[in-house]
Amino acid sequence: MVLLLLLMSALACFAQDAILQKPEVRKALDYLKAHHEEHLDNQIRIAEIPAPTFQEAQRARYMEKEFRRVGLKDVEIDKQGNVLGWRPGKSAKALVIAAHLDISFAPGVNTKVRKEGKRWFAPGIGDDSRGLAALLAIVEALNHASIETSKTLLFVANVGEEGLGDLNGVRYLFGQSPHKSKLDSFISIDGVSPARIVNGGTGVKRYLVNLHGPGGHSYGNFGRPSAVHAAALIVAKLAVLPVPAKPKTTYNVGKISGGTTINAIAEEASLEVDLRSEDPGELDKLELKFLESVRMGVAEENAMRKASGTVIKEEHKIVSHRPGGQTPADNALVRAAQWASQATGHKPSLGYSSTDSNLPISLGIPAVTLGGGGKGNNAHSLDEWFEPDEAWKGPQMVLLTILAYGSRIP
Numbered sequence: 538m539v540l541l542l543l544l545m546s547a548l549a550c551f552a553q554d555a556i557l558q559k560p561e562v563r564k565a566l567d568y569l570k571a572h573h574e575e576h577l578d579n580q581i582r583i584a585e586i587p588a589p590t591f592q593e594a595q596r597a598r599y600m601e602k603e604f605r606r607v608g609l610k611d612v613e614i615d616k617q618g619n620v621l622g623w624r625p626g627k628s629a630k631a632l633v634i635a636a637h638l639d640i641s642f643a644p645g646v647n648t649k650v651r652k653e654g655k656r657w658f659a660p661g662i663g664d665d666s667r668g669l670a671a672l673l674a675i676v677e678a679l680n681h682a683s684i685e686t687s688k689t690l691l692f693v694a695n696v697g698e699e700g701l702g703d704l705n706g707v708r709y710l711f712g713q714s715p716h717k718s719k720l721d722s723f724i725s726i727d728g729v730s731p732a733r734i735v736n737g738g739t740g741v742k743r744y745l746v747n748l749h750g751p752g753g754h755s756y757g758n759f760g761r762p763s764a765v766h767a768a769a770l771i772v773a774k775l776a777v778l779p780v781p782a783k784p785k786t787t788y789n790v791g792k793i794s795g796g797t798t799i800n801a802i803a804e805e806a807s808l809e810v811d812l813r814s815e816d817p818g819e820l821d822k823l824e825l826k827f828l829e830s831v832r833m834g835v836a837e838e839n840a841m842r843k844a845s846g847t848v849i850k851e852e853h854k855i856v857s858h859r860p861g862g863q864t865p866a867d868n869a870l871v872r873a874a875q876w877a878s879q880a881t882g883h884k885p886s887l888g889y890s891s892t893d894s895n896l897p898i899s900l901g902i903p904a905v906t907l908g909g910g911g912k913g914n915n916a917h918s919l920d921e922w923f924e925p926d927e928a929w930k931g932p933q934m935v936l937l938t939i940l941a942y943g944s945r946i947p
């Protein structure tokens with residue numbers, strides 16, 4: 538049995554390495570290298586079209602035109618605002634290849650791209666303009682080399698990946714879209730390094746907590762409960778919660794606000810809290826402990842100021858939930874990505890992140906997030922940069938993943 542398995546995996550290796558020998562595959566890979574500069578120019582054009590989460594329409598219209606230009610079929614912008622384009626394969630079952638339209642910046646951010654030395658700077662230049670440009674490059678390369686894939690490919694430029702978008706683009710695609718029953722696997726191109734394969738989705742829950750009290754003069758009404766003091770008691774409990782290092786589990790009070798002036802008892806306060814874990818069970822446990830901290834913090838403040846006959850009231854709501862999970866390391870899609878990463882000269886590693894892949898993973902649909910090539914850093918900051926160092930290897934790696942995933946031992 539063990540021997541048989543070894544033999545089968547060796548055969549799978551040969552079958553995949555044989556992909557590299559095919560002249561049409563060489564032709565597609567060479568095309569991506571030869572046209573790298575054009576693809577970079579397109580990435581810059583895309584980055585300059587503003588697309589804050591919930592306001593992706595202008596960039597979506599550009600991608601719609603581009604999907605038509607590269608010859609995708611039945612191009613449409615769906616009800617959620619995602620741009621869809623099809624490339625039929627031998628089977629009707631579709632592998633989705635997606636990149637997100639939105640950037641993690643407020644409306645009005647300056648998206649003008651500037652170059653300094655070897656680096657290009659702009660909010661969203663890598664995250665995810667690189668991914669969007671890579672989608673188009675891959676279609677061009679497949680067409681140039683007349684490659685027919687085994688699965689149908691559905692290319693998607695989706696909305697709502699960042700922040701409070703809460704994955705609404707892919708959530709619609711897999712939950713409500715009329716195409717959902719055809720979609721059997723998913724690749725998101727996000728991030729840059731072709732060595733980093735994200736097969737795990739970090740689960741995320743985000744809460745907004747509002748506290749409301751009687752207010753009053755800091756001296757004259759001393760003894761009434763304060764919304765800010767209650768908020769501080771909540772944070773103090775959360776700040777000392779032990780969490781496991783593995784599976785990685787984290788909490789953060791990212792924003793705290795409240796009060797109006799130094800000599801008034803705060804009437805209002807609010808907290809924005811981000812909870813994450815690689816393991817869905819640990820995330821649920823953390824959520825319970827967090828909600829307990831909220832209850833206890835408010836109860837302590839109220840108990841201390843009981844004599845005043847006034848209380849702090851608390852309301853909390855979940856503002857974002859990204860379900861987590863993992864595509865197993867031995868899944869054919871993960872193995873295809875590992876092989877493709879090696880085949881393009883990288884040492885692949887598997888890891889966790891919070892990306893569009895979270896959603897299909899939580900539904901049991903194989904999904905990975907792969908890098909679009911090049912180097913970059915400072916995503917989500919105004920100093921985000923991208924360096925197109927051998928950047929063609931990103932689309933090459935994704936293209937090889939697509940081909941290896943579909944290939945079967947004869």
Ligand SMILES: [Zn+2]
Pocket residue numbers: 637664665698727728
């Ligand atoms: Zn991204």
